[in-house]
Amino acid sequence: MLGATVADGVFFVLTYFGVARLVSPWERGVLFVLGGVLVLYLALMTVRTAGRRDGGLAPSRPGRWSPAAAGRSPFLQGLTIGLTSPFQLGWWVAVGAGMVADFGVNVAIGFFVGIVSWTLIVTTLVHEGTRRYQRLAPVIAYASAAIMVGFGVWFLVVGLSTTIL
Numbered sequence: 001m002l003g004a005t006v007a008d009g010v011f012f013v014l015t016y017f018g019v020a021r022l023v024s025p026w027e028r029g030v031l032f033v034l035g036g037v038l039v040l041y042l043a044l045m046t047v048r049t050a051g052r053r054d055g056g057l058a059p060s061r062p063g064r065w066s067p068a069a070a071g072r073s074p075f076l077q078g079l080t081i082g083l084t085s086p087f088q089l090g091w092w093v094a095v096g097a098g099m100v101a102d103f104g105v106n107v108a109i110g111f112f113v114g115i116v117s118w119t120l121i122v123t124t125l126v127h128e129g130t131r132r133y134q135r136l137a138p139v140i141a142y143a144s145a146a147i148m149v150g151f152g153v154w155f156l157v158v159g160l161s162t163t164i165l
Helices: 002-022 025-050 074-084 086-103 106-132 136-164
Strands: none
Touching (some): 002 074, 002 086, 025 136, 086 136
């Protein structure tokens, strides 16, 4: 969790000092639309895996080539995955640039409080839910997908209102 949050911090700084300053309002709207589509896609994938018996939350088994088997720390795993994930990079280019351009550095505090809170709540619920109540896993997945749909639609509305109007 902390590694992925640090990766978001790196992307925030790069976005704040680079991408957001180069993006026009119309381009920002296009990026919001692309970000909305990305978030809706992630929601769809979440719904697809939520229907599985484990709600898409089955723990992975360390294999021969897994980071856990190689002895990497969870922080480095999260940081590496966060910095190389096309979804995380795509989100920052598509949505993050628009947020930073619209709200500036002020968005950072709320954004990172939200990331840490969401991650702590979801990981706790998932851990407790899958350990104690296997039936809770799909509920968590569907609730997460519903929240993603809400944000995806919001990004689309903001983006389309900027590019069309």
